[in-house]
Amino acid sequence: MASLRVLVGCKRVIDYAVKIRVRPDALGVVTDGVKHSMNPFDENAIEEAVRMKQKKIVKEIVVASCGGTQSQETIRTALAMGADRGIHVEIPKGTDESLQPLAVAKIFAKLVEKENPDIVILGKQAIDDDSNQTTQLLAGILEWPQGTMASVVEHSEGKLKITREVDGGLEDISVGLPAVISADLRLNEPRYATLPNIMKAKKKKIEKMSPEDLGVDVTPRLKVLKVVDPPVREAGDKVPDVSTLMDKLKEKGHI
Numbered sequence: 001m002a003s004l005r006v007l008v009g010c011k012r013v014i015d016y017a018v019k020i021r022v023r024p025d026a027l028g029v030v031t032d033g034v035k036h037s038m039n040p041f042d043e044n045a046i047e048e049a050v051r052m053k054q055k056k057i058v059k060e061i062v063v064a065s066c067g068g069t070q071s072q073e074t075i076r077t078a079l080a081m082g083a084d085r086g087i088h089v090e091i092p093k094g095t096d097e098s099l100q101p102l103a104v105a106k107i108f109a110k111l112v113e114k115e116n117p118d119i120v121i122l123g124k125q126a127i128d129d130d131s132n133q134t135t136q137l138l139a140g141i142l143e144w145p146q147g148t149m150a151s152v153v154e155h156s157e158g159k160l161k162i163t164r165e166v167d168g169g170l171e172d173i174s175v176g177l178p179a180v181i182s183a184d185l186r187l188n189e190p191r192y193a194t195l196p197n198i199m200k201a202k203k204k205k206i207e208k209m210s211p212e213d214l215g216v217d218v219t220p221r222l223k224v225l226k227v228v229d230p231p232v233r234e235a236g237d238k239v240p241d242v243s244t245l246m247d248k249l250k251e252k253g254h255i
Helices: 040-054 071-081 101-115 134-142 195-201 241-251
Strands: 004-009 013-015 036-038 058-067 085-090 120-121 146-156 159-166 169-176 181-184 206-209
Touching: 004 040, 004 101, 004 206, 013 071, 036 040, 036 071, 040 058, 040 071, 040 120, 040 181, 058 071, 058 101, 071 085, 071 195, 071 206, 085 101, 101 120, 101 134, 120 134, 134 181, 146 169, 159 181
Parallel strands: 004 058, 004 120, 058 085, 085 206, 120 181, 146 181
Antiparallel strands: 013 036, 146 159, 159 169
């Protein structure tokens, strides 16, 4: 009998296929008129929650997103994938791009108090800032066990067995509930939302609130000094033999 409740995070980010352009003021990247979509790691998080529900482990999936008004589109996508209801923590336009992991973790900690989930699943990182911090910060604030960079999650006897991807290979851990998990790309293959489910998602409830409603200060703790394009890669040289290669490397001071 399903008894667990899951809170899942999803973030609206610039689509992975878009060529990123630095703003003229060099304090960020151009977001206006640019295609956005759900953060790919968050798609894995939602998919895992939906699979848990299909296995009768989970009874309800609540998806939450912090951002501007358009973040509701991302929430609707998550609802169409199988989440039951959504929470939109609206961040005023102009400040949503400066929302940092610590503030997001504090917001989710308040949502945990409100929703009382057994499991929180977040994407390992967002592809816009690549911070990979929110899960760890949230687990620290809640004082819950954490399973980060999960590629396999199994539920048994009130615990989660998690296979983590680490530098040396794979690591198996067991955590008690409640717990916080971060999803890696190899955790699963996210489903596509079907048209009937997209239509059903339009009728699902999205609760709106602000950081102030939750008592969270989202003032940035870090200041961006400058954003620059990566250096253009120089064309390589072709050499006829190894001796010429060694001469070139010595000439450039590499050996």
